[in-house]
Amino acid sequence: MSAKRTENSNGGFVLEAENVRKELRMGEVVVHALRGVSLAVRQGEFLGVVGPSGSGKSTLLGLIGGLDAPTAGRIAIDGVDITRMSEAQLTRVRNEKIGFVFQFFNLIPTLTALENVALPGQFARKQRTNPQRRARELLGMLGLADRLHHRPTQLSGGQQQRVAIARALVNQPPLLLCDEPTGNLDSEASDAVMKMLRQVQQEFNTTVIVVTHDMSVASEMDRLVTLVDGQIAGDIDPRSTAQQAALKILRDKRATGELAAHRP
Numbered sequence: 386m387s388a389k390r391t392e393n394s395n396g397g398f399v400l401e402a403e404n405v406r407k408e409l410r411m412g413e414v415v416v417h418a419l420r421g422v423s424l425a426v427r428q429g430e431f432l433g434v435v436g437p438s439g440s441g442k443s444t445l446l447g448l449i450g451g452l453d454a455p456t457a458g459r460i461a462i463d464g465v466d467i468t469r470m471s472e473a474q475l476t477r478v479r480n481e482k483i484g485f486v487f488q489f490f491n492l493i494p495t496l497t498a499l500e501n502v503a504l505p506g507q508f509a510r511k512q513r514t515n516p517q518r519r520a521r522e523l524l525g526m527l528g529l530a531d532r533l534h535h536r537p538t539q540l541s542g543g544q545q546q547r548v549a550i551a552r553a554l555v556n557q558p559p560l561l562l563c564d565e566p567t568g569n570l571d572s573e574a575s576d577a578v579m580k581m582l583r584q585v586q587q588e589f590n591t592t593v594i595v596v597t598h599d600m601s602v603a604s605e606m607d608r609l610v611t612l613v614d615g616q617i618a619g620d621i622d623p624r625s626t627a628q629q630a631a632l633k634i635l636r637d638k639r640a641t642g643e644l645a646a647h648r649p
């Protein structure tokens with residue numbers, strides 16, 4: 386399969402966001418979804434984004450992925466500023482540089498696993514490898530070699546999500562953006578998906594960004610960014626000893642219901 390990604394053109398930063406703001410209009414009301422977010426992420430990082438509902442996590446991921454434009458600020462992907470790109474240029478960046486994985490898999494129901502995974506490969510400008518071959522390899526790597534010709538309804542939730550991960554990787558993007566990838570899975574399937582994401586990061590040096598509500602998912606990340614009210618409120622290594630201890634206390638409190646009781 387493909388070579389592991391090494392340095393890129395930008396000193397190793399695959400993502401740079403500078404003072405990003407996003408205002409969304411709801412009729413007369415303006416919602417400040419992001420209020421000046423700055424974030425630099427290196428090639429190969431395994432980064433989690435957590436925070437309360439409505440704190441701007443999905444908005445941030447959408448802007449990083451070029452699905453929407455910021456109201457102010459600047460975003461560069463792989464050293465290239467995407468902030469003022471035309472729709473055609475953005476489509477190309479999305480296709481070549483970014484893989485998306487969503488909570489509800491978003492597979493095409495009439496296509497098999499193999500066809501779903503190979504599909505984005507057909508739109509790539511430079512086809513490095515035959516998309517069918519690469520799709521087969523990826524599905525094999527994600528433990529689905531015996532499910533190539535199954536349609537989404539013939540697969541479990543965890544299997545569908547692994548197909549979606551394979552599809553996101555078919556064009557070998559440097560950046561994989563996942564919005565609640567385990568949000569619709571039981572804990573066993575969730576563990577399997579997280580293991581696959583880790584494997585992808587290690588094997589291809591892909592930068593993986595995971596938005597999650599799940600504390601056990603969050604505690605597996607190498608770096609954890611917390612968004613509160615559209616701003617970064619924390620940026621830590623959750624696996625450091627002190628953070629682990631804090632996370633354990635948090636988990637215990639969740640388990641006993643004590644934490645939920647403190648919510649407004």
Ligand SMILES: Nc1ncnc2c1ncn2[C@@H]1O[C@H](COP(=O)(O)OP(=O)(O)OP(=O)(O)O)[C@@H](O)[C@H]1O
Binds near residue numbers: 410436438440444445
């Ligand atoms: N299309 C939209 N129009 C108006 N306001 C929006 C729109 N999308 C999101 N918002 C608002 O922007 C804020 C951030 O939303 P966002 O979806 O990014 O939150 P989130 O952190 O992903 O939440 P969740 O954990 O519930 O998915 C929220 O207050 C939300 O109501």
Ligand SMILES: [Mg+2]
Binds near residue numbers: 442443444
């Ligand atoms: Mg969200």
